[in-house]
């Protein structure tokens with residue numbers, strides 16, 4: 515038909531090429547959207563089909579809608595509203611993350627505590643109402659922070675918080691779970707090379723074309739965003755950092771950041787500026803980065819050494835960088851000094 519009406523073969527070729535272009539699924543190297551309170555960026559090298567991006571971002575929003583404390587209808591908000599009153603049935607995503615949270619709370623002797631919600635709300639760090647609370651206010655909420663008062667019933671899939679006023683906050687672990695879920699979609703789609711970056715929770719999937727390891731920049735805690743202290747080499751791993759520079763405010767020369775000591779109700783002050791965990795599972799790495807930050811260098815590293823195939827890199831206030839023996843880290847900013 516087209517050939518009969520249009521005599522010029524060059525025009526016919528152009529039309530065929532255009533039709534072919536329209537019928538081929540187009541690839542998109544990378545997509546970034548706002549979810550989970552941060553910029554989430556997914557890079558699907560060479561195979562970035564829009565339906566896969568859509569599936570990933572839909573999944574991230576589904577997790578946010580179930581786990582956010584800022585969404586009143588989320589499972590976590592419903593559990594918090596029923597604290598001390600009644601158990602609440604939750605989606606299995608939420609139950610899974612809570613089981614793992616309690617595991618890490620036990621393992622870290624409460625340095626990581628998903629019931630830290632009342633302390634987080636009191637300080638309001640990153641919100642319009644951020645402030646340094648008076649000590650009596652802190653003393654009042656501290657008895658509400660105790661992971662042992664979280665009751666999980668696996669048979670009914672329900673959660674009960676033992677005291678009125680208790681509140682869960684999964685800010686330190688849910689992004690890790692979401693990153694694992696994004697990586698699982700990528701794997702199921704048969705995509706060979708990809709990077710998931712959920713505001714500092716990074717998963718590198720597959721290997722680079724030349725088979726060399728991925729290089730993940732380690733943020734300089736005192737530098738501008740994207741200024742690195744060094745590089746971590748990783749393949750098929752997650753790299754997750756908790757740092758003082760993510761969310762904070764300054765008052766009277768002090769920096770008050772968002773990672774709390776659950777026992778003191780104050781931002782953890784252990785000499786660590788950032789704690790990075792390198793392992794296979796991003797949910798675990800997320801919980802551990804927070805736990806190590808709160809535990810401090812000595813206890814934190816001994817916890818990491820007790821967990822197989824898990825490495826840590828800590829940037830300390832005195833400009834030292836301390837890493838576990840199998841962490842593949844290269845120092846690039848020589849204002850720091852590195853010890854293994």
Ligand code: FAD
Pocket residue numbers: 550551552577578581582583584625626627628630634640683684685686687688689713714755756757760761772773774775776800803804808
């Ligand atoms: P991490 O060290 O991994 O976690 C620190 C966060 O964990 C703190 O912000 C606090 O929430 C909690 N925490 C502090 N101390 C402890 C402790 N000792 N043990 C356990 N947990 C602790 N941000 C917004 O501004 N608006 C939003 O609407 C919003 N929605 C979110 C929804 C979801 C589901 C998630 C996961 C995050 C959301 N966020 C939102 C971001 C969130 O508030 C945190 O800032 C972010 O998750 C912190 O991640 P991080 O990697 O910087 O630090």
Ligand code: MG
Pocket residue numbers: 685686687755756799800801802803804
């Ligand atoms: Mg964390």
